[in-house]
Amino acid sequence: MSSFWQLAPPKWDFDATFKPSAKTFNSPDHVAIVVRNYRWLVGLANGETKIGDLEKRFAEAPVVTAPACAMEGDSDGAPRPYQCLREKLSGGYKRRLIKDGIGHNLPEARLPNPLPKAVIDIAES
Secondary structure: OOOHHHHOOOOOOHHHHHHHHHHHHHOOOHHHHHHHHHHHHOOOOOOOHHHHHHHHHHHHOOOEOOOEEEEEEOOOOOOOOOHHHHOOEOOOEEEEEEOOOOOOOHHHHOOOOOHHHHHHHHHHO
16 A cells, blocks of 8 residues: 555655654554644634734735745645635736656656746746
8 A cells, every 4th residue: 555655656766765763653643733734724723823913923924915826746645725814916927837747846856947937937927
């Protein structure tokens, strides 16, 4: 049976990243932390109360007027809803889908850096 981290980033060197981080699974809080994080990501849990003031300040921050781009791999097993970003970005917003089996962690995919082209495309639009 394949794990999420083997399916989501098919071109990622899974073992090189996984093995050094595997010791974190020994924490007695690991499962609770991971489950709560994913519940928060999909809106089923409140944010961390210790940083509630920071979240409130961020929500009240002015709209960003510079152009922005979000990049996501076409094989990302953990896509994020970008609608909340659009409310904070008035200078132009683009979402770039990076194709060819690219997963959640674009830098780990070791492909030609898509950022320069995204910046140029936004500047020209």
